[in-house]
Amino acid sequence: MINEQPExxxxxxxxxxxxxxxxxTSRWLLEVEQVRPVRADWRIMSLAYLNLEQRExxxxxxxxxxxxxxxxxSVRVCAAAAEHAGRDVLGPLxxxxxxxxxxxxxxxxxxxxxxxxxxxxxxxxxxxxxTSTEFDQLIRASHxxxxxxxxxxxxxxxxxxxGTALFGPVLRKAPRGEAAGQLWDGLVMVAATDGFFELxxxxxxxxxxx
Numbered sequence: 001m002i003n004e005q006p007e008x009x010x011x012x013x014x015x016x017x018x019x020x021x022x023x024x025t026s027r028w029l030l031e032v033e034q035v036r037p038v039r040a041d042w043r044i045m046s047l048a049y050l051n052l053e054q055r056e057x058x059x060x061x062x063x064x065x066x067x068x069x070x071x072x073x074s075v076r077v078c079a080a081a082a083e084h085a086g087r088d089v090l091g092p093l094x095x096x097x098x099x100x101x102x103x104x105x106x107x108x109x110x111x112x113x114x115x116x117x118x119x120x121x122x123x124x125x126x127x128x129x130x131t132s133t134e135f136d137q138l139i140r141a142s143h144x145x146x147x148x149x150x151x152x153x154x155x156x157x158x159x160x161x162x163g164t165a166l167f168g169p170v171l172r173k174a175p176r177g178e179a180a181g182q183l184w185d186g187l188v189m190v191a192a193t194d195g196f197f198e199l200x201x202x203x204x205x206x207x208x209x210x
Contacts, residue, residue: 007037008037008038008039009036009037009038009039009162010039010041010160011029011032011038011039011040011041011159011160011161012041012043012146012159012160012165013025013026013029013040013041013042013043013157013158013159013160014043014044014045014142014143014145014146014156014157014158014159015042015043015044015045015094015156015157016044016045016046016047016071016074016075016156017074017075017078017094017097017098017101018047018067018070018071018074018075018101018107019047019155019156019157020102020206020207020209021155021156021157021170021171021207022156022157023098023101023102023207023209024171024172024173024174024207024208024209025157025159025168025169025170025171025174026040026094026098026157027174027209028169028171028174028175028180028183029159031174031175031176031177031180031181032180032181032183032184034177034180035177035178035180035181036181036184036185038184040091041087042087042090042091042094043087043090043142043145043146044075044078044079044082044090044139044142044143045075045139045142045143045146045147045156045158046071046072046075046139046140046143047068047071047155047156048068048069048071048072048075049136049139049140049143050143050147050152050155051064051068052065052068052069054147054152055152072130072136073113073130073131074097074101074112074113074130075139076129076130076131076132076135076136076139077093077097077113077117077126077127077129077130078090078093078094078097079129079135079136079138079139079142080126080129080134080135081093081117081120081122081126082138083135083138084122084123084126085122089120089122092119092120093116093117093120093122096115096116096117096119096120097112097113097116100112100115100116102207102209103209113127113130114127146158146160146165149165150165150166150167154167155167157169157170159187161187161188161190161191162188162191162192163191164191164192166187166190166191169183169187170203171207172203172205172206172207172208173207173208173210
């Protein structure tokens with residue numbers, strides 16, 4: 001008798017590599033894959049596009065505006081990589097970039113992108129996409145798929161659960177093992193509730209990448 005593998009639920013996850021909160025949530029989703037029949041479907045969004053072009057409130061500080069301009073770089077490289085090798089490469093590439101940006105705290109290191117490309121077996125020439133607008137329309141299209149559902153008053157991460165796109169969960173630290181699965185179960189129940197919009201509390205600590 002052949003043992004049939006359970007059908008996996010696709011969990012679309014939109015990320016900007018620069019966001020530390022999305023990074024923590026993405027590590028939780030990898031844990032969920034180990035304890036629930038779930039497969040992460042990695043998608044790109046852009047904090048730069050959201051904050052510099054979409055939102056009507058342009059009251060950004062000079063420092064934050066500069067950070068947003070810089071944020072284009074890594075997500076453009078992700079878009080170029082997906083165009084080159086297919087969207088399945090986004091998960092490994094995001095892990096390679098995010099580990100360096102967040103766990104290793106190398107946000108100002110210009111070698112992060114080329115190292116991440118090398119680790120995932122991608123051409124180093126894709127690094128040139130960081131300063132090119134060639135793939136911006138692909139980024140906007142992926143981004144709009146999520147934000148047309150959740151609205152512009154949220155950020156990243158955006159996660160689609162059971163056909164419903166939600167902002168979050170925003171986590172200080174990624175739950176592991178069965179705790180990760182239980183959080184997923186709760187989100188499934190919330191997402192299935194007709195008319196559900198929001199749960200939130202103020203953040204009082206920085207993200208932990210342990």
